[in-house]
Amino acid sequence: MIKHLKDLRQDTVSEFRGGKGELQITHFLEVEKDEFNAKGRLFAKNVLKPGASIGLHEHIGDTETYVILSGEGVVNDNGDAKPVKVGDVIITKNGEKHSIENTGVFDLEFLALILFD
Amino acid sequence: MIKHLKDLRQDTVSEFRGGKGELQITHFLEVEKDEFNAKGRLFAKNVLKPGASIGLHEHIGDTETYVILSGEGVVNDNGDAKPVKVGDVIITKNGEKHSIENTGVFDLEFLALILFD
Numbered sequence: 001m002i003k004h005l006k007d008l009r010q011d012t013v014s015e016f017r018g019g020k021g022e023l024q025i026t027h028f029l030e031v032e033k034d035e036f037n038a039k040g041r042l043f044a045k046n047v048l049k050p051g052a053s054i055g056l057h058e059h060i061g062d063t064e065t066y067v068i069l070s071g072e073g074v075v076n077d078n079g080d081a082k083p084v085k086v087g088d089v090i091i092t093k094n095g096e097k098h099s100i101e102n103t104g105v106f107d108l109e110f111l112a113l114i115l116f117d
Numbered sequence: 118m119i120k121h122l123k124d125l126r127q128d129t130v131s132e133f134r135g136g137k138g139e140l141q142i143t144h145f146l147e148v149e150k151d152e153f154n155a156k157g158r159l160f161a162k163n164v165l166k167p168g169a170s171i172g173l174h175e176h177i178g179d180t181e182t183y184v185i186l187s188g189e190g191v192v193n194d195n196g197d198a199k200p201v202k203v204g205d206v207i208i209t210k211n212g213e214k215h216s217i218e219n220t221g222v223f224d225l226e227f228l229a230l231i232l233f234d
Contacts, residue, residue, distance in 0.1 A: 002194055005204025028184050028206050028228075035208065037180055039156035039232045063154055067145050069186075077119055087122025089145050091152065111145075113230070115156045 019099065021052030025112075042114040045069070050108075053101035059092050059114075066090040067111040072104035136216065138169030142229075159231040162186070167225075170218035176209050176231075183207040184228040189221035 009027040016023040024047040029035040036043070041062070048054070048071075056076055066075070068088045075084045076099040077092070084090065084100070092098040094117045102108035126144040133140040141164040146152040153160070158179070165171070165188075173193055183192070185205045192201045193216040194209070201207065201217070209215040211234045219225035 001208045001210075002192065002199055002201065003206040003208070008204070008206065029182060029208075035180075035182075037232050037234050043182070043230060063152075065146060065152075065160070075119065082119055084119065087125070089120040089125065091118045091120070091146075093118075111228070113160060115154050115232075117154050 016054050017057040018055030019053035021049055023048060023054060040115040042112055044112050046110050046112050048102040048108045050102050050105055054099055056097055056099035058097045059094060061094060062114050062116045063094060064092045065113045069109040071106050071108035073100055073102050073108045075100050133171050134174040135172030136170035138166055140165060140171060157232040159229055161229050163227050163229050165219040165225045167219050167222055171216055173214055173216035175214045176211060178211060179231050179233045180211060181209045182230045186226040188223050188225035190217055190219050190225045192217050
């Protein structure tokens with residue numbers, strides 16, 4: 001089955017998890033369509049404009065992986081603030097925390113995959 | 118935990134699944150490092166050069182999702198040959214078949230996610 005970009009669910013969320021500005025989410029798979037085989041709940045491309053962020057939050061019962069596709073930012077990786085750039089993979093396991101902020105001048109684009117524990 | 122691009126496992130496979138040329142795989146998560154919570158076995162970026170392909174193969178016991186990042190190609194989607202381009206999402210469920218070929222002049226880059234049934 002092929003879904004085209006125009007058919008993908010897109011969400012825009014303000015101040016997500018206490019962050020700044022807007023987060024744009026393009027969903028590759030949808031829980032509501034039973035496309036995860038009950039193994040996870042998010043497979044998406046996220047976009048943060050310059051200055052926008054996802055606030056610090058804890059993952060309970062799942063693991064989230066971010067993969068930076070373009071742009072520059074800072075990730076709080078379970079307590080440590082670290083710069084991130086294209087190709088970086090950030091893994092936040094059950095019980096760990098993360099946040100991400102676009103500190104660059106272009107959009108910060110990154111994949112997000114959440115798999116259950 | 119942050120992994121940088123240079124630290125990611127990269128595989129180059131020739132004539133994968135009976136396809137043509139080389140497939141380059143950059144692994145975001147690794148089964149061997151227990152990074153899938155036993156929910157899947159592949160989360161990677163695949164690259165096919167012009168003319169290269171992954172041959173037609175069946176998925177048994179899992180679902181694979183491709184997401185086209187750049188380039189142009191043709192996917193055999195469980196029997197139907199269809200052109201694909203950036204933003205297209207191809208879902209191949211348990212018992213279904215797919216192949217993918219780079220029919221363009223630039224690299225065909227796509228995500229691949231395999232979740233167990």
